[in-house]
Amino acid sequence: MVECCCCSATLAIGTVIVAFVGYKFICSKRKDAPKLNVENWKKDVVYLFQFPRITTAPNLSPFCLKIESMLRVYNIKHEIIETMRKRGSNGQLPFIELNGKQIADSQLIDVVLREHFNIPSLPSKRDEGFARAIDRMLNGNTFGGIIYFKVLKRFDGFTDVILREMSRQPSFLIPFLQTVFRLLVGKRLDLRTRTLVGDFSTEEFRMLLKKDFDALVDILGDRKFLFGNEITPTDCSLFGQLVTVYNVSYDNEVQSILRKDYKPLLDYIDRFRQQVFPNDFIDYK
Ligand SMILES: N[C@@H](CCC(=O)N[C@@H](CS)C(=O)NCC(=O)O)C(=O)O
Structure with a gap:
């Protein structure tokens, strides 16, 4: 009996401590506004x-x-x-x-x-609904499929861009850093992708990514951009997803898929590029 009381008391105290620490952790994380990096900011910049x-x-x-x-x-x-x-x-x-x-x-x-900044809405609520649905597909499912071929299947190419082009590491260090990279983030990225899209085989990832590309071609039809002649925020998502795998300096399967079967999407990239980033690309091949 005495033993039982002690157990209950210990359990109760333990629960209170865990709850208190958990509460503190969650609340302090949410309450603290992130520290600003730009102190002398200008209004509306x-x-x-x-x-x-x-x-x-x-x-x-x-x-x-x-x-x-x-x-x-x-x-x-x-x-x-x-x-x-x-x-x-x-x-x-x-x-x-x-x-x-x-x-x-x-x-x-x-x-x-x-x-x-009062970015105009699309003319109809239905279009706004479609825009959001397409945007979320692009930044979720489509992104996951692209990551599979851009990162997981081409880890060395991907890390080479990060190490050589983005962080300008000396060449002799690259193989060593690539190994470290693979050990540190390889598993995490694989898990993130499979959680996002599903635990699929390469063949399944390919087929499902092509389903998204087919849908995008159908939605685009003969329009210049997704909803007509003007670029919308959803176009910015589509452009972002496509060029960050198509215009990288290493071969990957998404490039071949786009070249082989998705000319309308490549033409779309070109139109967007000419209008918004005329001087920011170097064609890899
Ligand atoms: N849901 C986020 C996703 C952003 C994201 O995945 N960013 C990646 C790069 S594409 C990142 O910062 N990863 C952390 C890292 O590289 O350290 C968003 O829409 O902004």
Whole structure:
């Protein structure tokens, strides 16, 4: 009986401690506003923190490129801060600072930019609904399929771009750093991709990615951009996803898939590029 009381008391105290520590951890994480990087910010200027440029395209990250595209398309005053080290409150890039606040995650940044800079909505609510659905497909399922071929199947090419083009490491260190990279993040990326899309075989990843590309070609039809003659934020997502795998300096299967079966998407990339990034690409092949 005495033993039983002791057990209950220990259990109760343990539970209270765990609950208290958990509460403190979660609350302090949520309450603290992230520390600002730009102290002397100018009103209504967007400070975009993103990865450094790569040789062949404006960025290796589709999410960074989406936001830079939006800033250009809507003529929003901005400054780009290239960084390999800094991360937003979500542990990732891109993030922005606007009027003394940090906003992390391209989905949230998209919402804030639309509201703050009065980016026009599409003419119908139905189109707005489609736009959101396409945007989420692109930045979830399509992104996962692309990552499979761009990163997991070409880990050395991908890390070579990061180490050589983005962080300018000396050549003799690259093989060593690639091994470290593989050990540190290889498994995590594999798990993230399989959680995002599914635990598929290469053949299945290929087939499912092509389903997304087919859908995009059907949605595009003979329009210049997804919803007509004007570029929308969803176009910025599509452009970001496609060029950050198509315009990298190493061969990957998504390039071959696009070249073989998806000329409308390649023409689309060209149109977007001419209009928004006329001087920012070097064709790899
Ligand atoms: N949901 C995030 C995804 C951003 C993301 O995945 N960023 C990656 C690069 S593409 C990143 O910063 N990874 C962390 C790292 O490389 O250290 C968004 O939409 O912004």
